[in-house]
Amino acid sequence: MAELLGTFEQIVLLAVIRQGSEAYGRSILREVEEVFSGARSVAAGAVYATLDRLETKGLLSSKLGEGTAERGGRKRRYYRVTATGFRALNEARSTLESLWNSIRWPVEVRP
Numbered sequence: 001m002a003e004l005l006g007t008f009e010q011i012v013l014l015a016v017i018r019q020g021s022e023a024y025g026r027s028i029l030r031e032v033e034e035v036f037s038g039a040r041s042v043a044a045g046a047v048y049a050t051l052d053r054l055e056t057k058g059l060l061s062s063k064l065g066e067g068t069a070e071r072g073g074r075k076r077r078y079y080r081v082t083a084t085g086f087r088a089l090n091e092a093r094s095t096l097e098s099l100w101n102s103i104r105w106p107v108e109v110r111p
Contacts, residue, residue, distance in 0.1 A: 058084050
């Protein structure tokens with residue numbers, strides 16, 4: 001069994017997948033903010049820390065793009081999910097689905 005992914009890590013990985021080849025820090029942040037649609041504030045630092053952690057775990061890889069004049073020559077870091085990252089996401093979903101399938105829905109409070 002692979003390392004368990006937290007919910008926020010899964011959201012960030014899925015945001016990278018949805019962004020495709022144009023996934024960079026701010027675009028990923030915007031995607032994550034959309035998921036919470038104002039219900040919860042998302043700190044940019046939390047997203048960047050998660051990106052770093054996922055890259056350290058080998059679930060993401062990144063590369064620097066070319067600097068542009070509109071960014072004052074600064075380069076963007078682009079992210080992509082690795083094969084290991086896809087496997088971890090698939091395993092996380094499968095694990096949760098098997099647990100959810102064993103519980104009657106909707107979940108009710110028991111006295």
